[in-house]
Amino acid sequence: MRHRTWRDVTLPWLIAFAGGALFSLGLALSGMTDPAKVLGFLDVTGGWDPTLAFVMAGGVGVFAIAWRASRRLRAPILAARFPELPDAVDRSLLIGALLFGAGWGLAGYCPAPALASMGAGIDGAALFVIAMMAGMLGHELRERQRSRF
Amino acid sequence: MSYLVALLGGAIIGGAAALLLILSGRIAGVSGILGGALVPRVGEVGWRVMFLAGLVGGGLIGAMVAPGAYGAARGSGPLLVAAGLLVGFGTRLGSGCTSGHGICGVSRLSRRSITATALFVVTGMIATFAVRHIISGVR
Numbered sequence: 127m128r129h130r131t132w133r134d135v136t137l138p139w140l141i142a143f144a145g146g147a148l149f150s151l152g153l154a155l156s157g158m159t160d161p162a163k164v165l166g167f168l169d170v171t172g173g174w175d176p177t178l179a180f181v182m183a184g185g186v187g188v189f190a191i192a193w194r195a196s197r198r199l200r201a202p203i204l205a206a207r208f209p210e211l212p213d214a215v216d217r218s219l220l221i222g223a224l225l226f227g228a229g230w231g232l233a234g235y236c237p238a239p240a241l242a243s244m245g246a247g248i249d250g251a252a253l254f255v256i257a258m259m260a261g262m263l264g265h266e267l268r269e270r271q272r273s274r275f
Numbered sequence: 276m277s278y279l280v281a282l283l284g285g286a287i288i289g290g291a292a293a294l295l296l297i298l299s300g301r302i303a304g305v306s307g308i309l310g311g312a313l314v315p316r317v318g319e320v321g322w323r324v325m326f327l328a329g330l331v332g333g334g335l336i337g338a339m340v341a342p343g344a345y346g347a348a349r350g351s352g353p354l355l356v357a358a359g360l361l362v363g364f365g366t367r368l369g370s371g372c373t374s375g376h377g378i379c380g381v382s383r384l385s386r387r388s389i390t391a392t393a394l395f396v397v398t399g400m401i402a403t404f405a406v407r408h409i410i411s412g413v414r
Contacts, residue, residue: 139325141298146326148291149303149374150333156284157277159334160346168396168403177281184285185292185378192293193383202300209302211383212370215390222369223376227395229361231402234349236373237366238305238330240359243345245334250348254359261363262310 137204150242156181159243161234168231285378292379295326304375305330306366350406369395 157163157177166175230236235254243251292303312323366372380388
């Protein structure tokens with residue numbers, strides 16, 4: 127096995143950190159870290175706030191260009207291959223999206239803004255994040271139970 | 276004006292996801308990144324922890340520069356716990372959240388992600404309606 131260099135380890139870590147920080151900046155700027163604004167988008171009865179549609183348009187617009195560009199590359203610049211992504215619609219996808227939507231609509235937090243708000247020291251955000259991680263581990267336990275039989 | 280800022284904010288989120296895709300071949304789906312960090316596999320932990328550190332640390336710095344950008348959490352403790360459990364379990368079962376399905380998946384016109392996004396936006400609207408107008412008095 128060839129010696130692992132800074133290009134294999136340190137650089138991907140720096141890119142991930144920079145990506146996370148940039149993502150966090152985008153969330154704060156776009157209003158996603160204000161649950162009142164998110165719920166203003168989800169509440170279609172009276173005074174609908176369309177802000178989130180603009181956030182999504184900006185995100186989709188930029189990433190769509192990046193995705194098309196990536197199709198022209200044989201591999202990512204610093205990694206061996208692009209991920210293979212599934213396209214099948216199955217029961218798990220539908221039920222999962224349903225449960226996620228219900229939780230999102232209850233508190234106005236989806237995973238990324240909750241994590242950024244926890245960093246910002248917002249009361250209740252850490253509680254939400256701990257419950258969210260418990261839910262994720264609950265799913266993992268369920269998977270392991272199912273695969274045993 | 277605020278719509279333009281929201282558009283710019285969204286573009287920055289898309290840019291962050293683009294950086295990860297083009298350089299590292301990773302999808303910036305935040306529920307997947309966190310879920311994968313909680314169930315460690317060799318070679319799959321470091322970059323996830325670093326991304327999450329940037330995301331959480333960004334909030335820490337952001338709150339110093341622009342505290343107004345971080346609104347108060349909505350609802351009581353039990354409601355936040357219930358919402359967190361649903362979001363955690365649901366995003367893992369459905370393989371994604373607003374970032375992975377909503378931005379990365381919709382961008383590449385994935386049938387799977389468009390279906391998931393439509394579904395969680397509609398159920399989010401129903402849940403918000405239920406809390407605000409049926410259970411009422413909560414806020």
